Amino acid sequence: MKNRLTKYLTEFSSLKLTRPISDKVRLLEISGVVLTGIGKFFFMDYLNWRLPFVVVAILGWSYYVYYRYKKDKNVLKDWGFGFSNFKSVLKMTWPFALVSIALFFLIGYIQGTINLTWHIIPLLITYPIWGSIQQFLTIGLLAGNLNDFKKIKFSKSFIIIITAVFFSIIHYPTIWLMIGTFDLALFYGHIYLKAKNIYVLGLFHGWLGALFYYTVVNQDPFTDVFLKYF
Template sequence: MKNRLTSYLIEFSSLNLTRPASDKVRILEILAVVITAVSKFVFVDYLNWRLSFVNVTILAWSAYLMYRYKKDKLVLTDWGFRTDNFLAVLKLVLPFSLVSIMSFVMIGYIQGTLNVTWHILPLLITYPIWGTVQQFLTIALVAGNLNHIKSFKLSKPLIILITAILFSVVHYPSLWLILGTFVLALFYGYIYLKAKNIYVLGIVHGWLGALFYYTVVNQDPFADIFMKYL
């Protein structure tokens, strides 16, 4: 009975519940995401304005999200900001998450990079917010729009691959982050095209990302961003 209910929720979540946006709007949204990604190399990697970049990105895209919502009350649901299928999508993501965590610990142990301090606690609370924004941009606006553009049709595997490449390249120059985000985006792209829920993807992304930094990448984002202000 539970399995049947889960399948019903997944099937319902994959329906297009809003008035379709034009191809022009979808392409412009993808271009805006690409511009945001390129801006990361300027403001984060070159100028080292990481916190400012994150805050401006969240505010700017939140404003766009509200703009679209005023024009179409169903657009948030179509993008995946929904709770009706939360548990169903979580069940799909949970096995991947558990395997990922075990892999992080194993790699960190082998490398000697296990460095889990109290600094991870604030990130486990705040990073899911940034993770949700990233999933909205890369999975909803890139993969979702590519899947619905009518002027040209791409296969779902190609859409997932394009999205994964874009998401991983943004994390250059860290090879571990490129590899980790590429695998994550491959899985997330598959899940999203099957059942849309940005909340699940964003929260899990935030938790996995925070743990990944302190086990595999051997970086302390909390210290890098906040300790200079304390």
């Protein structure tokens, strides 16, 4: 009896902490995502401030996550920051990852662009952090908010496609990156609208992205981003 009462009190407490998010807030979050995407073209592509932009974006959006969490303790779970469904989402994701890796090496072999060096190791460690932020922005805030609008209801297919198009456009002008990120966002959007877990999506984003650069795109992000500062 005591355990059951404790359970009910815990559930009631969590309900009190949950605050409904207005469409205005959701629209502001989507606008912030779009502005971040526009900032990529100016700071990363035009000014070539790749590392400073990534660092500022990570810190800025991390602060926003903390700010929202202080107001609503359940917002992290609502966005998909949690481990309760980590294994189940991992099971849905790893077959796609294996097929993607096989395609990377096949395309790289045909193109003659496979160039695996030790530079990929630090990227495999650090890129999932940036990958998680990107998934939080494009899948969590963009697709998630479009799906949860109260006054306007979009079909899931429309949400997934518009998110994939946006994610692809911000990787212009590298064609291979645009193709790869479009396909990735299609799959991730489908997964996220079924079961939210930013950690799994960010982890695979980082690992697949790093491998994609050294097999298909024929670029060395470690040299372009880090070594130029030393």
